[in-house]
Each structure stands twice: as structure tokens, then as C-alpha cells.
Amino acid sequence: MRRWQDWAAVVIGAVVALSPLWVDTNSAAMWSMIVLGVLVAVAGLANMMAPDMDMVVWAMGVLGVLLFIAPWVTGYADFGGAAWTSWIGGALTVLTALVAMPEGSRMHIGHHHGGGIASHG
Template sequence: MSVKFSYQAAVALVAGLAAVLAPDLWSDGAGREPLIVLGALLALTGLFGLLGRAGPSEWTVTAFAVLLFVAPWAWQFTGDDGAAWTAWIAGAVTVIVGLYATYAAPARAAAS
């Protein structure tokens, strides 16, 4: 089993793990369900990407990250700073890296 490093997969894995751990570590249980579910989905897509398995595309990872970013408003836990900021930061960073990876990869392939 070879591990193929990609920044998008690594960021998705770390952001997903942060979101999964956030309700118990620094947010007093607020936003537990959306953070755990969306964080687990992000972490799994990142793990699949690092292991080089055929799985979710870059767009799927980016979509999960957008859902994580929107989660504080959708599940109304914007009042809890720990959970909301975790979702916003993890979601935004993963979306930015995901979009960069999606658009930069074809440009690099075409240039070489």
C-alpha cells in the first residue's frame, strides 16, 4: 500500500479530525452532530485521497467543506464560538485548498 501525498487530502484529513474532535475538546458539545458527521466525511475523503484509492473526487471534498462552513448557520450554533469557528476555519481552509488543487492540477498537467 503506497501513500501518495496530496495537500488537498492532507488538509481534508486534518480539518475533518479537528471538526470531529471539536465538540468534546473545546466547544462544550455545541454543534455535535453536524461537526462529527461532516468532519468524519472530510476525514474519510482525505484518508482515501492519501491512500490513493479510487474514491471521492476533488469536488466532493470541496462540497463537504462548503457544508462544514455553512453548518453553524444551518444548525444554529453560531453562538458557541468554539464550534462555529472550528467549522468556519476548517471549512474555509479546505475549500480554498480544494479549489486550488482542482484548478491547478489540470494547468500543471497541460504545461508539462
């Protein structure tokens, strides 16, 4: 539970999910932000509990992309605060997932013993 990327995902998700409390939204914006924000936060929590599951990091990246495109897809790009929250939250989620991926892969590789060219000799 020490990886900053997981905590960042939880915070980003919580901020996005709660942001309809302080930014103007329509129904599509509100529900898109709540659902995607909660899913990003859950992905961060899931990654804390199972850091070896690289699929969670990939899912987090996909959620970030969905959050980024949501203002255009669901029609709230004209709601400045909501749209910018989605764009920034989505971009930060994707960046967080990208930074977490190599670390997650290294952790996974570290659990395997033997193999490779160096062990043959």
C-alpha cells in the same frame, strides 16, 4: 500519497470531528461537526487512494461549504468555539479543494496520449 492537500483534508477533518471534545457544543453542533469532519477526512483519504478521481475533490469542496454554513443551518452560531471551528475548518477545506483541483486536472490530462493541435502535423 504525496499531495499535501490530501493530508491537509485529513487533518482538518480530524480536528473538526474531534473538536466537540474541547469546545462547547449542543447536540446539533456536535453531530454536524463529527459527521462533516469525518466526511472531510474520508474525502482526503479517498483522494490519496484515487488521485485521478476529480469528483472526490469536488465533494471535498461541497463538504467545506456545508461545514462553513452548518452553524447557521443547524443553529449553533451562538456557540463561539464550535461555530469558529466550523467556519475556519469549512473555509480551509474549500481552499484545500480549490488548490487540489488544478493539480488533479493536470494529473488526469497527463494520462491521455496524443490528441490536441500539436500532434496534427
